[in-house]
Every structure is written in C-alpha cells, then in structure tokens.
Amino acid sequence: MNSREKCIQLYERASKLMPGGVNSPVRAFKAIGGTPLFTKKATGAELIDVDGNIYIDYVGSWGPMILGHNFPDVVQAIEQTLRNGTSFGTSSENEVILAELVLEAFPSMEMVRFVNSGTEATMSAIRVARGYTKRNKIIKFNGCYHGHADGLLVKAGSGAATLGIPDSPGVPADYAKNTLVAEFNDISSVEQLFNEHGDDIAAVILEPVVGNMGVLIPKDGFLTFLRDITKRYRALLIFDEVMTGFRLSFGGAQQLYGIDPDLTCFGKVIGGGLPVGAYGGKRKIMELVAPSGPVYQAGTLSGNPLAMAAGIATIKAIKEYNIYPKINKYTETLCDGIKEILSGKLPFTINRVGSMFTVFFTDKEVFDWASAKSSDTSLFAKVYKGLLDNGVFFPPSQFEAAFVSFAHGETELDRTLTAFKNAVKQI
Numbered sequence: 259m260n261s262r263e264k265c266i267q268l269y270e271r272a273s274k275l276m277p278g279g280v281n282s283p284v285r286a287f288k289a290i291g292g293t294p295l296f297t298k299k300a301t302g303a304e305l306i307d308v309d310g311n312i313y314i315d316y317v318g319s320w321g322p323m324i325l326g327h328n329f330p331d332v333v334q335a336i337e338q339t340l341r342n343g344t345s346f347g348t349s350s351e352n353e354v355i356l357a358e359l360v361l362e363a364f365p366s367m368e369m370v371r372f373v374n375s376g377t378e379a380t381m382s383a384i385r386v387a388r389g390y391t392k393r394n395k396i397i398k399f400n401g402c403y404h405g406h407a408d409g410l411l412v413k414a415g416s417g418a419a420t421l422g423i424p425d426s427p428g429v430p431a432d433y434a435k436n437t438l439v440a441e442f443n444d445i446s447s448v449e450q451l452f453n454e455h456g457d458d459i460a461a462v463i464l465e466p467v468v469g470n471m472g473v474l475i476p477k478d479g480f481l482t483f484l485r486d487i488t489k490r491y492r493a494l495l496i497f498d499e500v501m502t503g504f505r506l507s508f509g510g511a512q513q514l515y516g517i518d519p520d521l522t523c524f525g526k527v528i529g530g531g532l533p534v535g536a537y538g539g540k541r542k543i544m545e546l547v548a549p550s551g552p553v554y555q556a557g558t559l560s561g562n563p564l565a566m567a568a569g570i571a572t573i574k575a576i577k578e579y580n581i582y583p584k585i586n587k588y589t590e591t592l593c594d595g596i597k598e599i600l601s602g603k604l605p606f607t608i609n610r611v612g613s614m615f616t617v618f619f620t621d622k623e624v625f626d627w628a629s630a631k632s633s634d635t636s637l638f639a640k641v642y643k644g645l646l647d648n649g650v651f652f653p654p655s656q657f658e659a660a661f662v663s664f665a666h667g668e669t670e671l672d673r674t675l676t677a678f679k680n681a682v683k684q685i
C-alpha cells in the first residue's frame with residue numbers, strides 16, 4: 259500500500275468546494291471514517307487511485323460496470339459514436355436500438371422512455387402511475403431507496419406501517435404524507451395500508467431484490483402477494499430495477515421471480531457507465547406520457563447518443579458473452595470463501611442473489627430494515643479498513659450491495675480472500 263497523500267490533498271481541496279467534498283454522499287466514507295478514494299483510472303476489475311494504489315473493485319460504480327471497467331466493446335462504441343457529435347437535440351437511431359433491446363429483454367414492457375438517472379426514472383414512473391390511476395398515495399418499503407425525489411425520501415416512523423415522515427429537511431411534510439411506508443417481507447404491513455387507504459393508492463414501488471439496505475431477498479410469495487393485492491385494488495406495481503435490471507438476469511428480478519409488474523425503472527447497467535435511466539411498462543399506461551398523453555416529462559439530454567451507445571454495447575456484450583454463469587459462480591465461490599474465514603470468529607450473515615451480495619455483521623437472519631440494522635457497524639468499519647489496506651474496495655457502508663463483474667477471475671478471488679483473512683487477523 260502506497261501512501262494516500264494525493265487522495266488526502268484532493269479531499270482537502272474538494273471539501274472547500276463541494277459539500278462534504280463529494281458529488282454523491284455515498285462516496286464520502288462517512289460511515290467508516292477516513293479519506294474518500296480519488297480514482298485516476300479503472301480497468302477490468304481494478305481501480306487505481308491518484309496515489310497509484312490498486313484495488314480490486316466490488317463497487318463497480320455502484321452497479322453499472324457489470325462487464326468490468328473499460329470493457330473494449332463499450333469503449334469502442336463510445337469512441338465511434340463520439341466522432342459524429344455528442345448531443346443533437348433531435349432523435350437518433352441509437353435510442354430506437356436501445357429501446358428495442360430493453361423491450362425484448364423485458365416482456366412486461368411494451369413502451370419505454372429514456373431519462374438520465376435512476377432518480378428521474380422512479381420519479382417519472384410514479385407520476386405516470388398517479389396520472390393513470392388518478393390517485394395520490396404510494397406505498398414504499400422501509401429502507402428501500404428509489405433516488406432522491408421528494409416523495410421518495412421517506413422511510414418510516416416507528417411501528418410497522420405509518421404515514422410518511424420526510425428523511426430530509428426540504429421535503430414538505432404535506433408532500434411526504436402521500437408516501438405510505440410498509441415493511442419489506444411483511445405482508446400484513448401492506449394489507450393494513452390497503453385496508454386503510456386502498457381507494458387512494460396509486461402504486462406500490464419496491465426494489466424486488468433490495469440492494470440499498472444491503473442485499474435483502476424477497477421471501478417466498480412476497481412478490482406474488484404484492485402483484486395480487488395491487489391488482490385487487492387497481493393500483494400499479496412498480497419494480498424499481500435500477501440496480502437489478504440486467505444484473506440478476508437478462509430480464510432482471512422480474513424474470514428471476516416470474517412477476518409481471520405494471521411499470522419498471524432502470525438505471526445503472528443500461529447506461530454502461532454513462533448517465534442513463536429509463537422507465538416503461540404496458541402501452542396503455544405509457545401512452546399517457548407526453549407528447550402522446552398529458553403526463554409531462556422531458557429531458558434536454560435524454561437519449562443522449564453517447565449514453566445510448568454505451569448502453570447498447572453493454573447489453574449486447576452481456577448477451578453475446580453470456581456473462582451470468584461466470585459472475586454468479588464467482589460470487590458464490592467468493593461468499594463461500596468469506597463464510598469459511600469468518601466462521602467461529604465474527605458474527606455474520608451473507609445475503610446473495612446472483613452477482614450482488616452483502617456481508618452483514620450480525621448472526622441474525624437479515625430480511626427487513628430492523629434486522630439489517632442489527633448489524634454491528636463498528637465491526638464492519640474495522641473489517642472494511644483492513645480490506646482497503648489490503649487492496650480491496652467494497653462499498654464503504656454496511657448497508658450497500660457489493661457487485662461482481664465479468665472481469666473478476668481467479669486472481670481477484672485469491673487476492674480478495676487473502677485480504678479478508680488479513681483483515682480478520684488484524685481485529
């Protein structure tokens with residue numbers, strides 16, 4: 259490990275210029291202390307910081323880099339597109355191609371609209387759901403993250419299911435009151451909200467496999483129950499697959515669990531590392547979106563040709579190289595290895611679906627916000643520092659998902675497990 263002198267210097271400069279020295283809070287290492295990484299370069303499964311330290315990367319830009327960094331097909335697609343200009347303010351062929359690829363992969367969707375981030379996707383999907391149902395309230399789950407739009411920055415008060423209380427100053431309570439909060443994997447908390455507010459619930463939005471309180475797996479029947487109850491009350495079911503879309507399978511979590519949602523949101527992988535989001539669903543719902551319908555939503559850079567090119571190249575490569583068996587197997591082997599190292603030494607629970615996983619430092623089963631919160635975050639911070647010092651970069655918070663890419667192989671596996679051994683020894 260080299261010194262982190264340049265990272266420290268940059269962080270000092272950045273802290274005077276940008277809130278917390280970062281442009282997105284998760285980068286700030288607040289949960290574990292220390293200086294955020296300033297990356298100079300990334301290739302394959304590795305990040306290299308400005309001091310020249312090399313890390314095996316399990317953040318993958320928080321999800322998009324499923325092929326690994328600087329994947330040749332993606333780089334080439336961006337380079338070729340770049341020569342024709344960076345933004346046109348008109349339609350271009352790449353939008354049509356990416357739309358075809360996405361709709362082919364997700365049979366629940368008949369139409370799609372591209373936006374620039376996951377936040378925009380969920381915010382817009384909810385607007386469409388409200389426009390379609392002519393109702394105001396939505397249900398979200400305690401601990402699920404759907405971007406930083408006002409009505410979604412709500413988790414819960416105490417108790418199983420309460421009216422929303424905003425998490426952030428600046429979100430009017432008047433607005434947040436339309437967000438109802440249920441507990442993930444808790445059927446009765448959802449039933450209760452429908453009993454009380456059924457006539458005014460426009461949609462239920464969720465991460466079908468949660469990544470944003472660490473990885474949580476839906477219990478048997480939970481997703482089917484949500485599909486049934488939303489149908490019964492004529493509310494829409496919105497799958498936020500910003501993280502899981504093209505990650506858990508080519509058809510996302512909905513393919514894996516066999517659920518047919520009304521609307522689906524994307525981000526991360528579909529942009530291949532460039533800013534893209536999307537939302538889509540049944541034609542009769544999506545036709546409400548402007549200009550074919552009255553629900554307004556627009557974007558100066560939406561469908562940007564470079565971003566579309568990166569998305570197309572990424573999705574094509576995922577298909578062509580059939581990446582899922584490799585990344586899923588790697589993740590399984592890695593989790594087995596971690597289990598062996600931690601067993602009898604530290605309390606832990608590993609949740610994994612496909613190529614996303616979280617090591618929770620608790621011996622309880624983790625299936626909702628409360629059980630996730632039972633993790634020992636100070637123990638997490640200690641192990642985390644050991645891993646970083648041993649050249650392995652995990653998301654710097656207990657409540658995030660780690661991602662494996664197509665570029666992770668035998669060498670990375672060995673180095674990661676050695677780093678785990680060392681990190682545990684140092685505690």
Ligand SMILES: *Cc1c(COP(=O)(O)O)cnc(C)c1O
Pocket residue numbers: 374375376377378380403404405406465469470498499500501525526535
């Ligand atoms: C990352 C994420 C978002 C927000 O996407 P941004 O592109 O960061 O705005 C929304 N929903 C889920 C499930 C996410 O993981």
